[in-house]
Amino acid sequence: MKMSEGVEWTAHACVLLAALPQGTGLPAAALAEFHTLAPAYMAKHMQALARAGVVESVRGAGGGYRLARPAAEISLWDIVEAIEGSAPAFRCTEIRKDGPCAAPAGSFHRPCEIHSAFSRAETAWRAELKAVTLSDIAAMVASKMTAQRRADMAAWLAGKLG
Amino acid sequence: MKMSEGVEWTAHACVLLAALPQGTGLPAAALAEFHTLAPAYMAKHMQALARAGVVESVRGAGGGYRLARPAAEISLWDIVEAIEGSAPAFRCTEIRKDGPCAAPAGSFHRPCEIHSAFSRAETAWRAELKAVTLSDIAAMVASKMTAQRRADMAAWLAGKLG
DNA sequence: GTACCCCTACTCGGATAGCGAGTGTCCGAGTCGGAATGG
C-alpha cells in the first residue's frame, strides 16, 4: 500500500510549471534538474501526465512540457490518477461467492459490505485530493518563499527559458 | 497504489469470527476453507493479525484464532494496519531541499504543502475505516442473509467446532 | 535583401534491464486431547 515515487516527483514538477508565465513550459530534463532527480525517470513520469492530458508536450528545440489547462483546474487527484491509474486500491474479488456456504451468485446483496466500506474511504480520500489544486499549492509555496530564493529561481528560469 | 490481497482475506475472516459465539474461534485452515482460499497463505496473514493484537491464537488441538476483543472494538483500519503497516502511502522525501534553487535545510516551512495535502487525504481515509467496526459489518451481512444460507453456515460451523 | 531549403541540435516517446515487495508454500516448534495403564 505505497504510492509510486513518481507522484511526488510530478506533483512538485507541476507546481513548478504552475509558477511559470502562462503558456510557457520546461523540458523534462530541467524539471528533473530543479530537484536533482534522475532525468530519464522524470521523463517517463511526465509522459504519463501527457497521456492523461494533465500536461501538453512540445517536441523539438525550445519545446518541453506545459500545463494543459489553468493551474486552478488541475488537482492533486489528476496527478495521482495520471501516474497510478484510477483503479481503487482495494480490489474486491468477491471471495464470498465461493466456499461451502456460498449461495448462488445472484442472491447476494451487492456490493459486499466490506467492499462498500473501502469504497467510501477511498471516495473520501479522493475528495480531499480533488479539493487541492496546483494554484492553491503554488500560492502557498510562493507566500512562504524568501526573497533570496525567489531571486535564485528567477535567475535559473532565465537560463532555461532563454 | 494497490492494497494487499491479504486485507480482503482477513477482513472476511474476521467478520466470520465476529459471527461466532463469544470466545470461540476457528483454525486458519477453516477460515480459508470458508471462502476457498489458499490455507497456507491465509495462515500467514492471520499471523500478522495475531502480532498486531487483533486476534488471539490458541495452539494445539481444538485451537485456532479468535478475536482479541469485542467485534465492536475492532475497526477495518485495525485490520489494514495489521496487514499493511501504519506507514502512509505517500512518502515525502523532501526533494525540495535539493537542486539549484534550494534554500538551506532549516529555512523551509515544514511540512511541504504537497505532503500536508496528502496527509489530510490519508487522515480522511483512515477516519472512514476507523468508523466501521466488525460488528457493524457482521450485523449488515446477517440482516441480508437468507434462511438457507444461515442453515448452511450453522451446519458447517457445527462440523468445525464439533 | 529576401525567400527557400537543408541540416543540426534538441526533445519527446516507447522499448528494454534490474530490483524489491508482495505472493505462495513448506516444514519445524509447541500444545492440547484422549487413550492406555496401573493402582
Add this chain to the structure above:
DNA sequence: CCATTCCGACTCGGACACTCGCTATCCGAGTAGGGGTAC
C-alpha cells in the same frame, strides 16, 4: 472406578522460493530553429 502417564494429532510460527510491478536507463522518432544558398 479413578488418577496418571504417554502418545498422537493438531495448530501456530517462522524460514524459504517465486512472480509481478515499480524503478531506472537508453536509444530511436519527430520537430523547431537557425544557417547557408540561390535568386
